[in-house]
Amino acid sequence: MRRAYNLRHVVSTSPPWSRYDRLGRLLLENRLMLEIRRLNVSIGGRKILDDCSLTVEDGEVAAIMGPNGAGKSTLAYVIAGRKDYRVESGEVILNGVDLLALEPDERAARGLFLAFQYPIEIPGVATMTFLKATLNAQRKQRGEAELSTPDFMRRVKGAAERLGIKPDMLKRALNVGFSGGEKKRMDILQMALLEPTFCILDETDSGLDIDALRVVADGVNTLRAPHRGFLVITHYQRLLDYIVPDRVHVMAEGRIVKSGGKELALELEKSGYRNYLTDPDQAVA
Amino acid sequence: MRSALPMVEAPGAAEIEALRPDFSHPGALAQRLVLVDGVFAPELSSAMPEGVRVRSLASVLNEGRADLIALLAPANADGADPILSLNAALMQDGVVIEVAPGARSDDPINLVYASTPGGPSARFSRSLIVVGAGASIRLAESLHVRAARADETFSGLQNFNCLQNFNCLIASVGEGATFNHTTRMTGGEPGGVRVESLIASIGAGAQFDSFALVTGAGLIRRQIFMRFQGPGAKSALRGVSLLRGREHADTTLVVEHAAPDCSGRQLFKYILDEEATGVFQGKIVVDPLAQKTDARMLSKALLLSDTAAMNNKPELEIFADDVACGHGATSGGLDADQLFYLQTRGLPFAQAEALLLEAFAGELIDGLGDENLAEVCRSEVRAWLSRRAPPGVHS
Numbered sequence: 001m002r003r004a005y006n007l008r009h010v011v012s013t014s015p016p017w018s019r020y021d022r023l024g025r026l027l028l029e030n031r032l033m034l035e036i037r038r039l040n041v042s043i044g045g046r047k048i049l050d051d052c053s054l055t056v057e058d059g060e061v062a063a064i065m066g067p068n069g070a071g072k073s074t075l076a077y078v079i080a081g082r083k084d085y086r087v088e089s090g091e092v093i094l095n096g097v098d099l100l101a102l103e104p105d106e107r108a109a110r111g112l113f114l115a116f117q118y119p120i121e122i123p124g125v126a127t128m129t130f131l132k133a134t135l136n137a138q139r140k141q142r143g144e145a146e147l148s149t150p151d152f153m154r155r156v157k158g159a160a161e162r163l164g165i166k167p168d169m170l171k172r173a174l175n176v177g178f179s180g181g182e183k184k185r186m187d188i189l190q191m192a193l194l195e196p197t198f199c200i201l202d203e204t205d206s207g208l209d210i211d212a213l214r215v216v217a218d219g220v221n222t223l224r225a226p227h228r229g230f231l232v233i234t235h236y237q238r239l240l241d242y243i244v245p246d247r248v249h250v251m252a253e254g255r256i257v258k259s260g261g262k263e264l265a266l267e268l269e270k271s272g273y274r275n276y277l278t279d280p281d282q283a284v285a
Numbered sequence: 286m287r288s289a290l291p292m293v294e295a296p297g298a299a300e301i302e303a304l305r306p307d308f309s310h311p312g313a314l315a316q317r318l319v320l321v322d323g324v325f326a327p328e329l330s331s332a333m334p335e336g337v338r339v340r341s342l343a344s345v346l347n348e349g350r351a352d353l354i355a356l357l358a359p360a361n362a363d364g365a366d367p368i369l370s371l372n373a374a375l376m377q378d379g380v381v382i383e384v385a386p387g388a389r390s391d392d393p394i395n396l397v398y399a400s401t402p403g404g405p406s407a408r409f410s411r412s413l414i415v416v417g418a419g420a421s422i423r424l425a426e427s428l429h430v431r432a433a434r435a436d437e438t439f440s441g442l443q444n445f446n447c448l449q450n451f452n453c454l455i456a457s458v459g460e461g462a463t464f465n466h467t468t469r470m471t472g473g474e475p476g477g478v479r480v481e482s483l484i485a486s487i488g489a490g491a492q493f494d495s496f497a498l499v500t501g502a503g504l505i506r507r508q509i510f511m512r513f514q515g516p517g518a519k520s521a522l523r524g525v526s527l528l529r530g531r532e533h534a535d536t537t538l539v540v541e542h543a544a545p546d547c548s549g550r551q552l553f554k555y556i557l558d559e560e561a562t563g564v565f566q567g568k569i570v571v572d573p574l575a576q577k578t579d580a581r582m583l584s585k586a587l588l589l590s591d592t593a594a595m596n597n598k599p600e601l602e603i604f605a606d607d608v609a610c611g612h613g614a615t616s617g618g619l620d621a622d623q624l625f626y627l628q629t630r631g632l633p634f635a636q637a638e639a640l641l642l643e644a645f646a647g648e649l650i651d652g653l654g655d656e657n658l659a660e661v662c663r664s665e666v667r668a669w670l671s672r673r674a675p676p677g678v679h680s
Contacts, residue, residue: 080629084621104628105637113629120626124644124651130630133640138631173644190630 039090050254066251109141111197181212217242323410336388386417489515528561557593
């Protein structure tokens with residue numbers, strides 16, 4: 001699904017057009033993307049993101065790798081709209097819209113999806129009820145009609161089958177008592193149903209064995225599409241064997257310090273992150 | 286502090302007749318017993334299931350049946366509690382329900398509290414249910430809220446603003462019997478006072494469950510005095526209170542384990558908004574005889590504003606040495622991680638909050654085992670939630 005680029009935003013808030021050559025080109029080609037510009041974020045007075053900039057083009061799968069404490073998860077949370085952080089300056093533009101001005105649900109309705117490192121348990125809310133509420137809430141925000149129950153059921157069943165999610169899991173409370181792998185699959189199921197234009201996967205491999213990792217990666221790979229971008233956050237190269245990225249970015253000390261092709265991930269696996277830290281002794285394994 | 290209001294006069298035939306349309310339409314509760322201003326009104330009541338005998342308290346006292354009179358003045362609670370003493374002194378009437386041994390009914394007996402219009406007044410009732418050995422019965426208490434009729438100039442609800450109700454229900458649950466009790470104190474008397482006492486003694490191997498839904502209370506106190514009389518009995522007491530404005534709801538429990546091998550669970554939940562106050566004080570007493578007691582008590586409160594307050598006082602008094610007893614209390618706001626997760630999936634904050642609140646209350650409602658009643662409770666919770674002020678007003 002495509003949305004019109006919000007030209008008004010670009011005109012009213014942007015500095016000279018020269019900075020937007022690339023953006024302008026993408027605009028003309030009607031391509032969408034995520035652009036993070038000089039983002040500075042702190043929590044409790046401690047700086048976590050330090051002038052962080054990153055661009056993910058339409059349809060691209062970008063990976064962010066980096067040591068613990070580099071700010072990877074913070075970046076994911078700030079893009080999704082978590083309130084605990086203080087955004088001091090910078091912009092996060094998705095498909096032409098400044099996300100930072102929006103509530104998390106409004107960001108979701110504009111096509112953003114965050115797959116959590118640890119999906120949250122919601123006791124007392126049946127998974128099916130939750131799925132229907134989210135799907136219809138997003139459709140409502142976009143001015144679309146609610147799904148009919150048979151149509152909704154058909155979509156859920158189809159997506160659940162592809163991910164190996166048993167019908168009985170859909171009747172249980174959301175994520176309650178699910179294994180790590182089941183929770184991740186449930187997140188991917190939501191991703192498949194909500195049809196976002198941009199997906200962030202935050203440490204999706206954590207807590208997964210190889211078999212579960214393969215199922216989750218397959219789920220993600222089937223969602224890869226020309227107009228859907230991905231930002232895959234991970235410590236380890238392993239996940240990138242299954243979800244092969246177009247670009248790899250190294251994040252350290254709150255900013256992107258190096259970008260390259262998928263071969264960069266292999267290089268990191270050998271050399272580690274020490275080369276990218278000002279004080280390597282501070283690095284946590 | 287509120288002062289005691291004058292006692293209401295017993296309802297006349299015309300006043301009871303005026304209530305008849307409320308109970309003669311096709312949607313009226315079946316198997317119902319109606320108390321009008323605390324006085325049993327057989328005219329408004331309907332047929333009981335087989336094996337269930339009903340009389341008014343007044344007629345039982347006139348008969349002088351010693352066994353029933355002994356049950357009506359239970360030793361474990363009367364005398365120790367001033368509210369019960371007041372109730373004993375001023376009770377006007379009530380209903381006595383005898384369930385024959387082995388009798389069963391899956392549909393509940395409905396005990397309905399109705400009031401006549403009039404000035405500020407107080408009413409006192411005392412009712413008794415005797416559940417025979419091996420019987421299985423449900424009793425559902427509810428308030429009757431009169432809709433204002435076209436020919437009446439006052440608002441039906443306003444007229445009930447100054448009522449004080451002091452009702453007492455005594456339950457004697459026989460050996461191996463199952464007694465399921467629910468009470469909905471909803472939709473009545475925003476400025477009223479309501480004090481409900483439930484006194485239960487549970488026989489060997491019996492099961493006693495009770496659930497209460499409280500909304501729209503002015504000042505409400507529910508007190509439950511329960512005693513495990515014989516070994517191997519089980520009980521679950523649960524409640525959900527939804528309060529806003531300056532409402533105050535108090536749940537006071539004394540659960541006495543006087544026999545071995547009994548298992549008791551108590552879980553009470555509160556959702557408190559605006560300037561409401563919740564109170565939970567629960568005491569578990571384990572007598573020296575009551576070995577292998579398994580007792581758990583928990584209260585959970587969600588505070589939705591900075592000015593709401595919750596007071597918890599759990600107590601354990603254990604005189605046996607081979608028991609498993611626990612109590613706990615939690616108070617706090619909604620979980621920020623859960624709210625954020627739901628929002629990232631596209632639910633606006635208010636909707637995410639409502640979903641979590643409904644789930645919080647729903648946990649107890651889902652376990653009711655009576656789907657009709659559960660649905661009524663769910664819709665009452667939803668109605669309460671829909672009247673919440675929009676988010677941001679209190680923060």
